Amino acid sequence: MKLTGAEIFIECLKREGVKTLFALPGGVVLKIFDTLHQQKDIEVILTRHEQGAGHMAEGYAKATGKAGVCLVTSGPGMTNVITALADAYMDSVPLVCFSGQVPTSLIGNDAFQEADNIGLSRPCTKYNFLVKDVNDLAATIKEAFYIATTGRPGPVLVDIPKDVSMAKAEFTYPNSVSIRGYNPTYEGNKWQIKQAAEAIMKAKKPILYVGGGVGFSGASQELLELAEMTQIPVDMTLMGLGVFPGEHPLSMGMLGMHGTYEANMAMHYSDLVIAVGARFDDRVTGKVSEFCPYAKVIHVDIDPTSIRKNINVDIPIVGDCKTVLRELNQILRATVNGEQKDLRKPWWDQIREWQQAHPLVYHQEQDGPIKPQQVVKRLYELTKDRDPIVSTDVGQHQMWAAQYFKLGKPNRWLTSGGLGTMGFGFPAAMGAQAAFRNRLVLCIAGDGSIQMNMQEMATAVVSKLPVKIIILNNGFHGMVRQWQDLFYEGRYASSNLGTTPDFVKLAEAYGAVGLRVKKVGDLDAILKEALATDKPVIVDVPTYPYENCYPMIPAGGCNHEMLLEDPPELKKKQVGSEKVTPEDKDTVLTA
C-alpha cells in the first residue's frame, strides 16, 4: 500500500522507537502535523520556540541515551533551531531534527519562508539530508538515526519539502544501513591497548581523565572496575560528571577552569594521564604548552580527530570506551598485584594532602545573605535519595552545580559545555521530564539564562512537565561580573541585570508555582515545599551578588596556578561598595 510522505515519516519514527516529538508547526509541515494529530503512538509536545524544541530533544537524548527528535518549519523555524543544533554538535548529543522546506519546485526561488536549511546547518550538524523524492524518505530517515547515534554521536538534519510530505510512495523500512564513507571504529587496536596496560602498571602517579564519551558509550561500570582495580584517582570533565560516582573515594571531582584543587594538581603532577572519552578542551588544558608537563598520555576516543588535536598523545587508542576498557581491564586483571599500591602510596599521600589543603569552601553566615553554594549543597542533600536528573544553565551557577551536586550515575547531568548556551537548562530539563514522567528533574538556573527560554514555561504547564527550577538569582550575569571584577577593574559593563522580573509572579502568570527564599533559614523548608509540588515550580533564591566561583584558572593560565579566593584588592573593594545589596534586592523583589 502506498503511504504519504507524512505517513512514512511517522512509520519510520515508530520503528526507531520514538515516543516523543518536540515540535512547532508552520505552513510547509502542516501535512505532517495533521497526520501526527490522527495517531496516538507518538506524543507531540508543542513548544513555544524552536530553540526550546531543540534543547528539549537534547535533554531527552542525554537522559535516555537515545536520539532526541524535533520537528520545525522552514525559514524562521529552521533558523530558530540552529542554536540547539550547534549545541548538540559541540556536546555530541544524538539528535534528529526534521525541518520543513518549501516545495521542491520552488527551492532556490526565494520562496516565502525559504531558507537554505542544508547550508545553514552544515557546519553544526554531523550530517544533513535534503529529501527530494518521497521514495527516498524512509531510507534517509533510517540513515539519519544511524548516523546520529553511532560513532561519536551528533545532530542530523533531515529537510523535507512540502510536496515530499504530501506525495505517496510504497513504504519499506530498510533493516540495515551501509554507508561506505562512514565506518566508526569500536574495537581498539590490541597492541596499543597492551601498551596502555603496561604504562598503567609502571606509572607512579597515574590519573584517569574521563569525559562525556564514557557516558555515550555506557562504560561507567568498566571505568569503575578499572579505577578500583588499579586504585587510580578519577578526574571528570564538566561533561563527564556522573560517569563515575561523585562520592566515591577515588573521585577527585571536576577538573579544569573551575575544577577542584586536587583534580588540577593531580593532572599537573601526574606521570600518566589516561584520557577516556574526553577531548582536551581548552577549559581543561589551560595553557597547552605547560599542560601535564611530566606525563605520558594515553587517549581513548572513538573520533580520531579528537586525538592529537590539542595536545600530543603517546598512546592513542581509537575506539569505543566500553570495548577498549573491557579489554584493558582483562589484561590488567591478570597483572595487577599488590605492588602498584606500594608504588603509588606517595602519590596518594600527596593527593590527600592537596585535598585537605584546599577543599571547596564558602562561608555561609547564619543570618547573612544566601550563598549560592549553600543552595546547591542543600538541594543536593535533600534530593540525593531520589536519584534526580539535574540540568543547568550557563554561568557561575553551572559551575557551583558542577562542584557541589555530586552525581552518582550517568545520564543524570544535562549541561551545555562546548557551546555554553544560556537558556539550555530549562528546556533540557523538560525534555528529560518528558522521557521520565515520574522522576525528579531539577533545573539549576541563573537569573540571566532562564530568561532566554522562559517562554517554555507555557509548554511545561500545558504539557504537564513538573520541572523544579531553582534560580540562583544574583541580579547579574554573574560569570561576566566575575571576569569584570578580576580582569576589568570592576567595571560592570552590561552585566547588571537589575531586579526584574519578579520570578514568582512570572511563574504564577504561566500557571506554575512560584516560591521565594527570603533568608537562609527558610531555604530547606521552601526547597521541600517545591519538591513536594506536582506542578512546574520556580524557586527564586536571591543570592549574594558578589560571590565568585573558585578555584579558577584564568583563561590561558597553567593548571597548578589556581586562584583560590578573591584577590585582596577585590575583597577590600566589596566592603562598603555602593552596589546593590542583597537586602535592597529583596525589597524590590517582594515589593
Add this chain to the structure above:
Amino acid sequence: MEHIISVTVENKFGVLSRVAGLFSGRGFNIESLSVAPTLDPSMSQMTIVTSGDERIIEQIVKQLNKLIDVIKVVDLNETEFVSRETAIIKVHTKDADRAEALRIVDIFRANVIDSTPSTYTIEVSGDPKKIEAIINLLQPLGIKDLVRTGRVAVAREPVRPVAAQAKKVARD
C-alpha cells in the same frame, strides 16, 4: 609544508561545499582544489593542495576522513607520486612577437590551441615550476588571460588510505 591530498568522495549534491566548508570553517589552507568524476560515476576524485605543519596536516586528513561523504583519503606526500597542472594562457602577439611566442611554446612543449590575428592561446601542462617559468617568459609579450586547473596527482604505486597508515605510525 605543502601537501597534496587525494580525496575520493561520493559524487553527489553538496559534497564540494562540505569539503570547502571544512577548510574554511577550521582555518585550513587550500592552495588549489580540483574535482572531477572517476571511472566509477558514483564517485569523484578531488585533489587538494594544502599546507601546514605536521599536526595541521594530520588534522586535515582526519577531518576529511570524518566527513561522511568522503570514501578515501590519501596524503600523497607519504608516497611517490606524479602531478600535473594545466594552464591556458592567452597572449597578445603582433608581428615579431608571434615568432617569439612560438619559440617559447616549442621550448616548453606547449601547444597553441587557438589563434587570432592579435592573439595566441597556449596550453601548457607540467609541474607548477614549469608553468611559472613559461608565464614569466610570456609576460613581456602581454598576457591577456590566464587560467590554471590547479594540480591533479596520482600515486605511483597503489597506496593504502591514510586511516590505516595512521595506525601503523602510532605503533612505531
